[in-house]
Amino acid sequence: MKQPSKIDYSLVLILFLLFLASCVAIYSAQTSSGQYGGNFLVKQIVWYAVGCGIIAAVITLDSDQLKRVTWYAYGFGLVLLIAVIIAPESIAPRINGAKSWFRAPGIGSLQPSEFVKVFLILALSRVIWDHHQNNPIKSLGTDFMLLIKIGFVTFVPLLLVMQQPDLGTSLVFLAIMVGMIFIAGITWKLLVPIFGGGTILAGGILSLVIWKPELLEKYLGVQEYQFGRIYSWLDPFNYQSTIGYQLTQSLLAIGSGQTEGKGLGKLEVYMPESHTDFIFSVIGEQFGFIGASILISLFFMLIYHITKVGMETKNNYYTYICVGVISMITFHVFQNIGMTIGLLPITGIPLPFVSYGGSSLMGNMLAIALIFSIRYHYKRYMFSTSE
Numbered sequence: 001m002k003q004p005s006k007i008d009y010s011l012v013l014i015l016f017l018l019f020l021a022s023c024v025a026i027y028s029a030q031t032s033s034g035q036y037g038g039n040f041l042v043k044q045i046v047w048y049a050v051g052c053g054i055i056a057a058v059i060t061l062d063s064d065q066l067k068r069v070t071w072y073a074y075g076f077g078l079v080l081l082i083a084v085i086i087a088p089e090s091i092a093p094r095i096n097g098a099k100s101w102f103r104a105p106g107i108g109s110l111q112p113s114e115f116v117k118v119f120l121i122l123a124l125s126r127v128i129w130d131h132h133q134n135n136p137i138k139s140l141g142t143d144f145m146l147l148i149k150i151g152f153v154t155f156v157p158l159l160l161v162m163q164q165p166d167l168g169t170s171l172v173f174l175a176i177m178v179g180m181i182f183i184a185g186i187t188w189k190l191l192v193p194i195f196g197g198g199t200i201l202a203g204g205i206l207s208l209v210i211w212k213p214e215l216l217e218k219y220l221g222v223q224e225y226q227f228g229r230i231y232s233w234l235d236p237f238n239y240q241s242t243i244g245y246q247l248t249q250s251l252l253a254i255g256s257g258q259t260e261g262k263g264l265g266k267l268e269v270y271m272p273e274s275h276t277d278f279i280f281s282v283i284g285e286q287f288g289f290i291g292a293s294i295l296i297s298l299f300f301m302l303i304y305h306i307t308k309v310g311m312e313t314k315n316n317y318y319t320y321i322c323v324g325v326i327s328m329i330t331f332h333v334f335q336n337i338g339m340t341i342g343l344l345p346i347t348g349i350p351l352p353f354v355s356y357g358g359s360s361l362m363g364n365m366l367a368i369a370l371i372f373s374i375r376y377h378y379k380r381y382m383f384s385t386s387e
Helices: 009-030 040-058 063-086 110-134 140-162 167-183 188-211 213-219 225-236 244-257 277-310 316-340 359-381
Strands: 102-104 108-110
Touching: 009 225, 009 277, 009 316, 009 359, 040 167, 040 359, 063 110, 063 140, 063 316, 108 359, 110 140, 110 213, 110 316, 110 359, 140 167, 140 188, 188 213, 188 225, 188 316, 244 277, 244 316, 277 359, 316 359
Parallel strands: none
Antiparallel strands: 102 108
16 A cells, blocks of 8 residues: 655645735735835745745654653743843834844844744643653542643743733733643543633623723733723724724725625725734735635634644644644634734734744744644554554
């Protein structure tokens, strides 16, 4: 019988289609509005080429090699997060109130937290795998210890990112952690009260933001501008001239696209920074409901494919990695599209593989490289019962 190819060509095709969508949207955004001087399309193509190099480098690493480099990568990520906080602003400038980027001459800005997301996935996968290897007999105590380990590994980089501050990336870290907790096999006796309490707490905080914001300012140190995101989300047109401008323009752009869109390059609604976080608005205006639905379908195909890879592999460590990548990409897509249509508050999270941005794209390509690596190595075990 002919051995199947080790290269995941279905995943290659999905990435290629997302690459085309990204190029079309970025080209339209930079040429139609006249607000940009740089050629973001060329830069995005270069970043995609770099991402392909990352895939080529990572694909040869098997599970044992990934486990060996995990804590080095995680520690390196923490060093970068600390460095970007303490570095002088000549090296790590404060952009839009956040100190999250390094300025690299000849390259541009690099955001360490985009890579730390993937390092966190590897670290949590290693923690869960090691825990189950060392505790073959489950109990309430062992599950509680695993929960503590997962929380500790997550909250160390999370707290560093909150110091920048970067709420969007912090939420991504939490989404990855939640996904990994569900796949870790922890008993529902622990999960139900924890997540139930977390839901009640989140609802209580939202209520305070709406009715008693002064309490959050006094006791939690929340800044007034952070409340503005909630207010502009709940009633954007009341804040159309100030903090709600971006959202109202996005709603107008997507709504004006109607079913079929206005056509390639026909962008009539002015949208600041439309090539980055609000790239979905560009697609909605140009190609309408049909084009937006096709793009969303591509993301469904991507997530389905990664899910299939995670279910087919017989290596539990690989499965944990797949769940982490799925959690990261799913949250990114849901949050980004949700904020452009007013379903969720604006958090500054880019649309994976489509929004312009070198750090974001390379971080996502690094995550996908892990999936390529899994497919590259697991076929030899497809008809075996060993891991």
